[in-house]
Structure formats: C-alpha cells, structure tokens
Amino acid sequence: MKKNSWTELKRGTLLGICFAVLLMFAAVPCQAQQTTVSLNMPELVKGNTVYATVSVDNVENLDAGQFDLVFNPDVLKIVSVENGSIGNTEIPVQWRSVDSKTARVIFNLEGVNGVSGSGELAKIGFEVISDGKGDLIISNGLLGNTEAKRIDTIWGDSKDDGKEGEEQEADTKQTATPGFETELSMIGLTAVVCLARGKQR
Structure with a gap:
C-alpha cells in the first residue's frame, strides 16, 4: 500500500x-528577429559617381530615425542623398553637412502607422575625387517607432570599397529599454524634421 x-x-x-x-x-x-542596419559601398574608381545604400532588416513600426555618415573627404564628396523605401512605403530623408567629413541624415514618416519589414533607409551618391580608401562608416544611429521609443538595433560597419567589414555589435547595439532621454531624443528628432519640411515649403 x-x-x-x-x-x-x-x-x-x-x-x-x-x-x-x-x-x-x-x-x-x-524572440523577434533582430533589427539591423548595414552600409554597402561599391568599389571606388576615381572620377566615377558611386552610390552607397543604407539597408535595414527586420524593423517593426518604424516611424523616424537619424544617422551620421563619416567619410574621407580627400577621396569622397557627397553629391546627393535619395529617399529610401521599405516595401511600398517611401522613406523621406533630409540631410545636412555637419563638417567636411560628416553628413547627418534624418527622416520621419508622415502619419502614425509606421512601416515594418526590410528595405533601404537612403541611397547616398558620392563623387570619387581621388584614389584611396573612402573610410565610410555609419555612426550615431537612432531608429524610433510609432510610440516614440527607440528600436533595439545593431548597426554594422560599411562594406567599403567592395570589402566586407565586421559588425560593431558590442559598441553599436542600441539599448532595448527606452528611457526618458530616448523619448526626448525622438521628440526632438521629429521637431527637427518638421522644421526642415516647413523651410522647404
């Protein structure tokens, strides 16, 4: 028993x-798929205009963002920054020069729906003015969702001159926990975009 x-x-x-x-x-x-941003640069040939693409993968409810492009001004000169797209949604970009070797790109989608999926955030045209390495990298990246919160993102090195770079996972991975400072950054970013649009009208 x-x-x-x-x-x-x-x-x-x-x-x-x-x-x-x-x-x-x-x-x-x-586990949701990790959002990643990568920068792709074709082979540099003096006298040519080449186009670097800033690609995004597995993003959810993207609404706004910004990033800096840092490059060697002795080799590259920015001649254009074109809108990107994710699916059928256009990513309307604005840009300005921070200094001789840095350009800042910002964007904010109209409406409150956001966009999800993979595609391109922007396409940047460079004139190759001399021989050498372009040293193109992307830095100070920030993506925000429709709730004005930061999207956890891994930002990768450029695939410069046709050679693949290694991803900067430790240094460039954004924190997943949005704080008050991040929300202020997203509000400020939206305000900057709105002001830029107002000046263009």
Whole structure:
C-alpha cells in the first residue's frame, strides 16, 4: 500500500513539474528577429559617381530615425542623398553637412502607422575625387517607432570599397529599454524634421 502511494506521489510530482515547464515555455513570447542596419559601398574608381545604400532588416513600426555618415573627404564628396523605401512605403530623408567629413541624415514618416519589414533607409551618391580608401562608416544611429521609443538595433560597419567589414555589435547595439532621454531624443528628432519640411515649403 505504501509502495503504491509513494509511486503515485512521484508520478504526480513529475506530472506537476512537466506542466510547470510547459507553462513557462508558453509564457515566454517568441524572440523577434533582430533589427539591423548595414552600409554597402561599391568599389571606388576615381572620377566615377558611386552610390552607397543604407539597408535595414527586420524593423517593426518604424516611424523616424537619424544617422551620421563619416567619410574621407580627400577621396569622397557627397553629391546627393535619395529617399529610401521599405516595401511600398517611401522613406523621406533630409540631410545636412555637419563638417567636411560628416553628413547627418534624418527622416520621419508622415502619419502614425509606421512601416515594418526590410528595405533601404537612403541611397547616398558620392563623387570619387581621388584614389584611396573612402573610410565610410555609419555612426550615431537612432531608429524610433510609432510610440516614440527607440528600436533595439545593431548597426554594422560599411562594406567599403567592395570589402566586407565586421559588425560593431558590442559598441553599436542600441539599448532595448527606452528611457526618458530616448523619448526626448525622438521628440526632438521629429521637431527637427518638421522644421526642415516647413523651410522647404
């Protein structure tokens, strides 16, 4: 009798543990794919105009963002910055020169729906004015969603001159937890874009 009771107790305990484990797995949501931004640069040939593309993958509810392009001004000269697109949604970009080797690109989608998926944030035209390395990198990147919160993003090095760079995961991965400072940054970014649009009208 005691043996049967002990066997039933062990069986019940085992079933309870299995049920608890199943509940734990059910409670954990599926891991969303990581949002990444990469910069692709074709081979540089003196006298040519080349186009670098800033690509984004697996973004959700993107609404606004900004990033800096840093390059070697002895080799490259920016001649244009064109709008990007994700699916059928155009990414309207504005840009300005910060200094001789840095350009800042900002964007803010109209409306409150945002956009999800993969595509290009911008395409940048460079005139190759001399031989050498372009040293093109992307820095100070920030993507925000429709709730004015930062999107957790890994920003990659450029694939400069046709050679792949390594991703700066440790240094460029944005924090996933949005704070008051981040929300202020997104509000400020939206205001800057609105002012830029107002000046163009």
